[in-house]
Amino acid sequence: MPSLDVAIPNYNYGHYLEGCVKSILRQNVETLRVLIIDNASTDDSARIARKLATSDPRIELRLRSQNLGPHASFNEGIDWAQSDYFLILCSDDLLTPHALADAVSVMEEHPQVNLTYGEALFLKPEDVETRVIDPQPATWSVEGGTALIERLCRSGRNPISGPTVVVRTAIQKAVGHYNPELTHTDDLEMWLRIAARGQVAHTNSHQAIARVHSFNQSSSVKNIHQWNLQFEAAYRSFFRGDGASLQNASEMLRMVKRALSDRSYSSALSSLSRGDLGSAQLLLNAIRLRPAAAVFPPVGYLAAKMLQDRALRKHAGLSAKSS
16 A cells, blocks of 8 residues: 655644644545654644654654754655655644545556645634535646646746645655755745656645644745745756756746746836835846846736736625625
8 A cells, every 4th residue: 555654844833733633644544654843842832742642653753952944844854754655744734634545546546746736725723623625536637747847937936835745755855855045935946846857746626724824934925026036046946956957948947037027017016006115126126037128018917917906806896795
């Protein structure tokens, strides 16, 4: 039977830890191991982790006396993993029923698939217990890793939600550790590295629940300009490394810069209309990424964004009326 390892990095999320672990243990995977890596929490995380490990032999612990940062936990999980498949699930997140069995099933059926991902349901902590998840089996689509990389480059974003990602452990070992220089987009660069080595599979089903709260690491990124710089750093790191050997690497990097430039330009206009001081910074970044933007604005992008925003406002209005 296929086996699966789950590493749970934790820091001061003791009040979420038990729910996270239980969402893993009730998955329909026969051979399963769980590693809780506590990063010197100052709450009762260590006590809760010991209690959980005592109650189930599948749970192992790494209780640090010193906080080494999140990347040390991610990378320790990679070093510890030895099963067929591997997942990193932060302790404030949860798996939906059948998520791991579904992911393992598609990778068993398609040996060239090295990464699976699905949709995450983003909920406030107080809404998690009341939300009912549809347990229907997932329907998967498989695509080449290069096709995914190109799609990501065209967007300049990261639509892949970390708690839904299951990978082949052998491939994870081959691509190596997370890059600690990428504070907020280390996961994006990892997905790109893995995709460069084979196929990927995606499902529209919810595979995880991500709690949204003020202590999320991503909440420390305050604006579009900072996010654009983070995304740019991840893509540049990839194309300096594993992505450099791709046949159309330079063209895909150009796509990234175009996408980030267009987003910066659009955000600059929105900021200017509100009188925000950051509009000049955004505009300068748009021109740095695509110098032609100084003369030729991204008219097509701006028009598409306007139509999208109009559709979203219309949908929000209809939703408000129906409620």
